[in-house]
Amino acid sequence: MEDGNSIIYGLEHQTRSLSPQYAESEAIRFLIGTQSLKPNSNQVHVVELEEDTGALHTKVFKHDIGEIWHLRCSPHDAANLVTTHNTYDPNTLQCTMGVSIFKLPTLQVIPKDLDELSSLQGRNAEDLELLVTIKPEKAEEEIRCAEWHPTDAGRLGVVYESSVRVHDVSSGAAVCSMKSDGRTRLKLTAGKWNPHQGHTQFAVLQDMHIKCFDTRTDCSKPSWSIDNAHRQLVRDLDFNPNRQFHLASAGDDAALNIWDYRNGKEPIFNRTDHSHWVWTVRYNSYHEQLLLTGSSDGRGLLYAAASICRDPDDDSEKTGKILEDGVLQSYEQHEDSVYCSEWSTVEPWTFASLSYDARLVISRVPRPFKYKLLL
Amino acid sequence: MEEAKAVKENPLDIDSSSFSPDVYLDCLLKCATLKQVMDKEAEIVTQSQFLQSEMQTLVYENYNKFISATETVRKMRSDFKIMQEEMNKLSENINKITTFSSQISENLQGSGNNVRRLCGTRQLLDKLQFLFLLPSQLNKAIAEGRYSDAVQDYSHAQRVLQKYGNQPSFQSIQTECSEIIFELKKTLRERLISPNTSATELAESVALLRQLQESDSSLQDIFLSCAESRLDKHLQMLSSIAEHTDILDWVEKCNNTLLADLAIIISCYNEMFEQEAIIPEFADKIMIQIFHLFEEVIKRPENNGTEMLIRGLDKFFRKLQAMTEISSSDMMSSKGTEVVIQCINHKAMVQYQSIQTQFKDSLMKVRQSLASKGSETIDLKDILNSLQVYLMQKIQASLLDLMAFLQNNLSFGLKPWCAKAVADACSKVINETMANLSDLVKKMACLQTSNNNIPFELLLILAKLCLDMQETGVSTLQNHLLKLLEEAAPGLTVDNKDTSSVMVHLSTAAQTALDSEVVFIGQTAAQMLRVSVLARDWLRAPEPRGPRAVCRRVVETLASADGAASQLFPTSIKPSSDSSRRTIWSRAPSSFSPLNRIFSERIEVFSPAGADRAALSNGALKVALKALVECVRLRTFGRHGLQQLQVDVHFLQQRLSCMGNDERLLNALLEDALASAQLRCVDPQLMEPSIVDIICERG
16 A cells, blocks of 8 residues: 555445545544435445554444445544435425434544454444434425534534535534525535634535625625636535635536635636546645645546645745646546545545445555655 | 390391491401302392392382372363362352242232131131120020030030130130020029939939039039938838838839839939049938838738738849948848848747637637636547647647748749748747747646636647647657658758757646646645535534435546546556555554554655546645645544544545555554544544444445
């Protein structure tokens, strides 16, 4: 694995959701949710990478409430996670979506001894503890995703197809709701909390545009927006963890754009290296120069965007210790569209990407780049 | 020594001075025998007798001589006496002559002095008369305008006046003359400054002033400043008329006024001051201004007529060459060359700019006709040909136009540097036009992707135009240029221009246009599919009765693009495929597995499009169908929904298999769409293939 070989983990059903365990500080853990329309067949897999040996350990939990479209671990409690799920009711011939918060019965994945190992092997999927389920107001309303508030453990931002609501975690009730005015026909694709600006802003993707609402008001006017961020649908965005005005976006024009949203006319960084829609983009939370993308061309790309992450008094360019902008490495172990890719929140050089054909690939930043950033 | 003394003082030697007869006799008597004495006696007697006679002869001889000498002396004495008398007479006569001559000279001295005095008086009087007449002479000469005579006279008198100026009678003359000369100087200076004097008069005035001992440097300054102001006036005049005269008139005026004056000034200057340090600098300053003005004149739009421009340029260049001979400045000749080259380059620039605007206009017309064409098909090949011919003709015409600079009767026409400049300019026209074309195409392609309404047919035409230019057009033009140059300037060797950058430009422009066309068509179809898939309720869809309308529209869109492409791009031979009719849902849904994909190639959706019909269609198909796959995966299907999609897929497969040449690609994508739908179906039951066939045909 150190030499660029990735570790591959396969699941039985299609997958679209992946999340690192944000609140965990020791183990490299990722959670995967499966997407299957067969009743009672969906699962949440917890995958832990043993750093020393490079071995993968997994634990499987049942997720009988429906297929998982989106999954996010809580940044406040390592055991908590929220899933956005969809259920088909054969009686009403109707699909219902919902958001549920679960608690893992145990964080332990790696067996302590051989006894436990054998008992684990013999055991089937365990049960998750369901804390609360949030249902949409109208049964057929689609939910895109649910995002934990970065600091307030009691708040959850939920993106519906045409609005964003902030729910109270314990009761599940909507605390506030934001709706874009005017072009309400354009549906929302996804959304995210802005980690800066006092954690009050929630950015959503609406067709080709990025809009950010202030959650303290019910105002229908976005506090800032980037219109036509991509030439086609915007699929994902991620905020720079260090620079409060920078964000990365990816879309159906196969492009990765980085914006300073104070000036949303032109991206400050633009690359088109994928050969199909880009579904996911993630900043490395330790090194803002590194970005990860996943695309339906079946590739994950590791990018460097160092030129826009330089401080005026930084002399690293002179000493040649800067990464050249562009693709550092292409990861081609996937056979199908890559819908998710995530950095580990524990170890700065490890990341995972997940494709629709249920293949999780855990890789590391190649050593030369790592040394260049560290030394 | 003793012996020598003995010998010397031998008293026995009869010849010695110490001979003692007694000793000798004694010795003789003692030593010799009687006989011997007798003999000796006889010997001595003979000897004595001989000596006696000899002495007698000598005495007689001497006596005779004495007597003759006495006689001679006596004779001489009588002769000298006569001589003495004669001499006395001579000296007497000489004395007489001397007295006479002194008498005569005494008499003549008085009259000689008189004559000499008279001559001196006469000379002095002449000079005085000149001096006295000088003021009036000067006045007269000045009045008649013969300044040079006046100055000459004055400079003659100057010395005398200076010598005797302190005498009161001359003082008045000198002051009068000085006044006159002062006046003269003033007039001359006035004439210098006055704008009406010609350059010749100017030069003359300066020469006179110089003779009148004006200091050189101040004169030089005055001269230069006067000349400069005059030239400035010319310049102003020229610049003022530059607005409304044509180049021929302008050059004529320039040659006759400014350049002619400049030539006179330069030559005068060189003659007078005999130093050339400053004049080139001064001339250069003027020339730079002239060149600036000339450039402006060249750039005036009404001077675009090549023939007139060239004739004006020719005149100008001839004059410059003439000037070069006068002025030693190198700058003049190099600048002259530069002006011609600049003129050529300017002409070339005007040419390719006008080509570009004209081409843009014709492109706009094409664009409008394409946009307003409605449903009837337009012969794209025709449009392409007309555009291409138009462009080639324009370029060739402008090349021919530039060749006019190489006419034999022009002063610069036969110069190698001129031929080289023309060759460069021609290549530049070709290259720039191609670069402009490439940029234009690229810009259009980019506009196109940002949803600007440029018809995709135009992109195809432009891509084809770029490719044609790259393949044959540029080389044709190059050859044409070589031929023209061979005719106009035989023997000129033109180094082969590097056209690779132009070629790269053209091919990238073509590629951009093709890519943009493919993406545009693909996205248009993809957008239709995406909207239709996302908007439909697949869960509660009714039983399929035929392919959805959107499928027909997608097929129409792709087919129209395919048709357009087929007009312009060669169709590579389609691989015969018996499998084209094979239905694609024979596989069980479980066959959708990673394993299956390992054996199929990865499909690059947004990839560079090839320049042939099939590749273009393949590209658009990929974009459209991959979007279908991705959208299907975002939905949930009921049984009838799945079956509807099955019908759609079958319909698409039937209709699209005639486009592109990659059946496997098409089938793989359609299979993928259907398999994804099966996965997303709550009740995955497909229809019988035969029923699907029937529905498709009925629909």
